[in-house]
Amino acid sequence: MSERHLKIEALRKVFTNQKTGNEVVAVADISVDIKKGELVTLLGPSGCGKTTVLRMIAGFETPTSGTITLNEKEVASLPPNKRNSSMVFQSYALFPHLNVQENIGYGLKLKRLSAKVRKEKLLKIIDLVGLHGYESRRPNELSGGQQQRVALARALVVEPEILLFDEPLSNLDAKLRESMRNEIRSLQQRLSITSVYVTHDQVEALAISDRIIVMNKGEIEQMGRPEEVYLRPQTPFVADFMGAANLIPAEVKSTSAQECVLELNGKQISFPWPCPDSPSGAQAYLVCRPENIQLHEKEGELSVKILERQYLGSAYEYITQTSLSQKLIIRLAANTCAKVFEARQEVFAKLSPKDCSLVFNFKNR
């Protein structure tokens, strides 16, 4: 078993409008290595090319250039039915004229397995996704969650080398989405099946992935573990896309291997991490998540004025303004011992320096 299971090299896809001849670069020279048993999420806004990448892996789109290697075998030129990959579609794409059992068994039927083996595999997978008692129902007699399970079972039963998910949870309600998400993840880990998951929901991506690839305009912005992408964004786009973020303008004053001194709102503050190779005097942005800032009556790095307070159930969200009229969003846990501040109050924002990070290049926004 090779470590590198799926290898994508310089993958490029250009769509040409046949009437006007205009060319649109949907995917621009992407290279990714995915290990066996890993779940990698392609995350990005709509139109960033993530689904196109997935469809090229599945074989529904032909790459303009580049290679896709699955288990040491070049597959970019093979049609979808000759590739050992299965896809779970956004619309589930169940066969409406077949019942649950026939839907799941369709792939097995095509493999020309004996009836006995087919029956065994079918029972096992129905058990695995918890669809007992629904075998003879048609897709339109099932709820959204159950249809999702059928789609998942149908993709899993053929024992693919790679499982592809195209925004599989976007048609479910919030509560069901969460439970299906956990179910997909535990099933994927139990079967240790290599997966590529496409979503535009950053919470979903953070919860489910071994690795996240953030894409924007056909290019990879950042690739890394969920914690890395969330806490150490490398570009303003990633910082902004991965949930709410405060981007505070800062100037680099001095740097060393252990710390980085920044000037914020005329105040010099030391941060306990090295600056990513930047000369002093460089303009940058400090990224602070709303939950990593505290409000304090007397002490803090920045003096702020509270504009608005919102109750979110688990937390209070304060929209505040610094003396340089920069907006800061601050989220404080709403437990009984937490102090509640009022609108128009003048207070101090206390940053948690360890949880902040620095990004450069602000041209995207």
Place this chain on the structure above:
Amino acid sequence: MPVGIEAAKASLLQIDPSIEEAATDLGANSARVFKDITLPLIKPAWFTGMAYVFVHCMTAVSAVIFLVSAKWNHMTVLILAQTEILRFSAASVLCLILIAIVLLAFGIMKILIGDTKLSRASS
């Protein structure tokens, strides 16, 4: 025939392309996808169209005779009459005129409807 084809076409366009993609993904070639997925899905519309066409054809002559007065001659009936007395040349001419009328009507219809490709989603 056109009615039956239009009905089948409409139901073909209704099928979510990802259903056929799903079948391909599971290992079916295009012939298999057509036999197992596409054909069963358009079957109802196909039969409805065919039934309509059949009923239409069966009743066409009587309907036309019923609509016009006796001094008018029905062209298809005339063609039949000519072939019955073995005057094939006259029958052929009438057939040609009939085809020309139908094609002309189709042409006018096409102009009136305009570019049908506009209504279809390009994928």
